[in-house]
Amino acid sequence: MKIELPAAILQLDQRIRSEYFVRAVLSGRRRNMQTEYERIDIKPVLIKDEIKWQIISSDGKKDITKNVAADFSFNQLFESGYANLLVDTQDESYQVRISKKDEALVAITKVKLTRDLSHDRQKMRMLPESNQVFKALDLSDLLGRIKPSKMDKYKQVDEFLRLISQTLDTDLSNQDEISVVDLGCGHAYLTFAVQEFLKDKYRKVSILGVDERDDSKAHNEKVAAKLKIEAKFIAAKIADTPNQKVDIAIALHACDTATDDALYWAVKNKAKVIMAAPCCMHELQTQIKDSPEPWGLLTKYGLVKERLVDLMTDSLRAQILKLLGYRVDIVEFIGGEHTARNILIRAVFTGASPAQIDKERYLQLLEQWQITPYLAKLLKDELKAAAQIG
Ligand SMILES: C[S@@+](CC[C@H](N)C(=O)[O-])C[C@H]1O[C@@H](n2cnc3c(N)ncnc32)[C@H](O)[C@@H]1O
Structure with a gap:
C-alpha cells in the first residue's frame, strides 16, 4: 500500500508510543541521504517504574545504547535517512519502505509477539547481527537481523x-x-x-x-x-x-x-x-x-x-x-x-x-x-x- 510519508510516520509514532509496542528497527539508506548508524533498534524498557525507550545504534562494529523518555521525538529519527522503518506491536508488524520518490510503501502483517520490558542488554555479541559480514554471507536479512534459520x-x-x-x-x-x-x-x-x-x-x-x-x-x-x-x-x-x-x-x-x-x-x-x-x-x-x-x-x-x-x-x-x-x-x-x-x-x-x-x-x-x-x-x-x- 502506497501512502504519503507523513501519514506513515504518524502511524509509526503512534505505534511506538502504544502500550503494545514491542520493537522497532530502522535500517537501509534513502536515496541521496546519509545515516549516522547502520541500524537502530528500539524497544520499551521499564526503569524505576517508568516506561522508557531503549535505543541501540549500531555502526556494524559496536553498539551505543541510550534510554529516552516520553519527550523524545521519534519523528526526527524516522526522517533521518533510513529507508526501512519497522515497528512491531504485539499483534501487528507495520513496515514502511521509503521509495526513491519519497513515498511510503506500507506492509502490515499479523504477528504474535511478547512485550519484553527488561533493560538488561542482550548478551553482548562479539560481532553485531548487523555486521556487513553476515549480510555478505546471507546470514542476515535486509534489516540486518540474523535469519531465524x-x-x-x-x-x-x-x-x-x-x-x-x-x-x-x-x-x-x-x-x-x-x-x-x-x-x-x-x-x-x-x-x-x-x-x-x-x-x-x-x-x-x-x-x-x-x-x-x-x-x-x-x-x-x-x-x-x-x-x-x-x-x-x-x-x-x-x-x-x-x-x-x-x-x-x-x-x-x-x-x-x-x-x-x-x-x-x-x-x-x-x-x-x-x-x-x-x-x-x-x-x-x-x-x-x-x-x-x-x-x-x-x-x-x-x-x-x-x-x-x-x-x-x-x-x-x-x-x-x-x-x-x-x-x-x-x-x-x-x-x-x-x-x-x-x-x-x-x-x-x-x-x-x-x-x-x-x-x-x-x-x-x-x-x-x-x-x-x-x-x-x-x-x-x-x-x-x-x-x-x-
Ligand atoms: C561440516 S563442514 C564445516 C565447514 C566450516 N568449518 C563450518 O563450520 O562452517 C566440513 C568441511 O570440511 C571440508 N573437508 C572435509 N574433509 C576435508 C579434507 N580432508 N580436506 C579439506 N577439506 C575437507 C568439507 O568439504 C566441508 O566443507
Whole structure:
C-alpha cells in the first residue's frame, strides 16, 4: 500500500508510543541521504517504574545504547535517512519502505509477539547481527537481523570468537600482524567473521581458507570480493595445504580424521594457537574390538561405546598436543541445543616439556585399549623428539 510519508510516520509514532509496542528497527539508506548508524533498534524498557525507550545504534562494529523518555521525538529519527522503518506491536508488524520518490510503501502483517520490558542488554555479541559480514554471507536479512534459520550458525560463530578473543590478550598480544588458517573452512562463515573481528586489533590480518571443494573456494572468493577484503582460499585437501606461517589454526567440524590432518598441519607449521572443534569420528571406533575390563560395563551399549570412544579420541588429541608443548583445554563452545558437536580443543604453544605422568597415562591408555590414534601416527616423529615416545 502506497501512502504519503507523513501519514506513515504518524502511524509509526503512534505505534511506538502504544502500550503494545514491542520493537522497532530502522535500517537501509534513502536515496541521496546519509545515516549516522547502520541500524537502530528500539524497544520499551521499564526503569524505576517508568516506561522508557531503549535505543541501540549500531555502526556494524559496536553498539551505543541510550534510554529516552516520553519527550523524545521519534519523528526526527524516522526522517533521518533510513529507508526501512519497522515497528512491531504485539499483534501487528507495520513496515514502511521509503521509495526513491519519497513515498511510503506500507506492509502490515499479523504477528504474535511478547512485550519484553527488561533493560538488561542482550548478551553482548562479539560481532553485531548487523555486521556487513553476515549480510555478505546471507546470514542476515535486509534489516540486518540474523535469519531465524541461521541463528545457530551465528551463535556458534559468536562463541568461537569469544574463545579466540580470550587468547588474544594473553597469548598473541606482542605482535601487530596475525595470520589465521581455517582448515576445512566450508562456506567460510567463521573465516570471514574472524577476519572482521581481528581487523581492528592488528595492523595486518592474513587469512587462508582451505577446503577440498571447488565450489567452496568459488563461493568464498565471491564473498571476499563483495566485502572488498584480501583473503586467500584454496581448494585442497587439508593434508596437502602448503606450509606457511600461522598464528591461529582453526578447524571447525572438519570431518573425521580431517581434524587430525588439521592438527598435524598446525603443529608442523608451529601454530601458536590451535582451535579445533572435531566432527564425526570413526577411526578409533573401528580399532576397538574388545575393551579392557571393567570398561565392558560401558562398551556393551553401542551408544555409550560410541560416545565414550569419541571422548577418548578428543582426550587423546588433547594429550598429544600437551606432550608436544601445548597448554590445552577442552571446552564446550556452544550449548548442546545448537549442535551436538560441541567440544572445542584449544591449544596454546608454550614449549613446556611434558610431565612424566602425562607420558605414562598416554602410553598406558594406548596399551590397555590396544589402540594407536591416527594423530599419533601423523605426529610420530614430533612425539619422539618432544616426549621420547614411539
Ligand atoms: C561440516 S563442514 C564445516 C565447514 C566450516 N568449518 C563450518 O563450520 O562452517 C566440513 C568441511 O570440511 C571440508 N573437508 C572435509 N574433509 C576435508 C579434507 N580432508 N580436506 C579439506 N577439506 C575437507 C568439507 O568439504 C566441508 O566443507
